[in-house]
Amino acid sequence: MVIEYNGTILRNEVAIRKEKIYRSQNRAVFMFRIDSEHVVDATLTGGIARYINHSCAPNCVAEVVTFERGYKIIISCIRRIEKGEELCFNYQFDSVEGQHKIACHCGAPECRKWIN
Numbered sequence: 001m002v003i004e005y006n007g008t009i010l011r012n013e014v015a016i017r018k019e020k021i022y023r024s025q026n027r028a029v030f031m032f033r034i035d036s037e038h039v040v041d042a043t044l045t046g047g048i049a050r051y052i053n054h055s056c057a058p059n060c061v062a063e064v065v066t067f068e069r070g071y072k073i074i075i076s077c078i079r080r081i082e083k084g085e086e087l088c089f090n091y092q093f094d095s096v097e098g099q100h101k102i103a104c105h106c107g108a109p110e111c112r113k114w115i116n
């Protein structure tokens with residue numbers, strides 16, 4: 001394990017409301033989907049794991065584990081990480097028709113060009 005992705009677990013409806021509020025406040029929004037009904041909101045209560053970028057050739061993986069009837073998001077390395085190397089994992093965002101596409105800048109030879 002490298003780091004835990006901390007934050008507050010929210011139901012979808014609450015997460016949608018919070019995201020609107022954050023955007024109206026011009027805040028960067030940090031949310032991690034854990035299942036079809038819940039999101040971990042790291043915008044105000046998260047740690048540094050929220051800054052981990054996406055890569056199409058990641059050195060880490062993010063896994064949702066159940067813990068004491070709740071959830072935890074654990075970031076683990078999947079290969080040796082050199083000193084100074086940036087941590088990254090595959091966001092595995094769904095590609096939703098009509099949704100704004102995010103260009104990927106991970107720089108990996110096998111880059112899929114889009115995050116979502």
Ligand SMILES: C[S@@+](CC[C@H](N)C(=O)[O-])C[C@H]1O[C@@H](n2cnc3c(N)ncnc32)[C@H](O)[C@@H]1O
Nearest residue numbers: 028030050051052053054055102103104105106
């Ligand atoms: C959780 S934040 C990661 C930290 C963010 N880079 C920052 O400085 O606050 C996720 C956002 O970072 C950007 N991002 C992360 N990985 C990226 C990548 N491989 N290519 C382009 N943008 C990326 C996207 O805007 C994405 O929505």
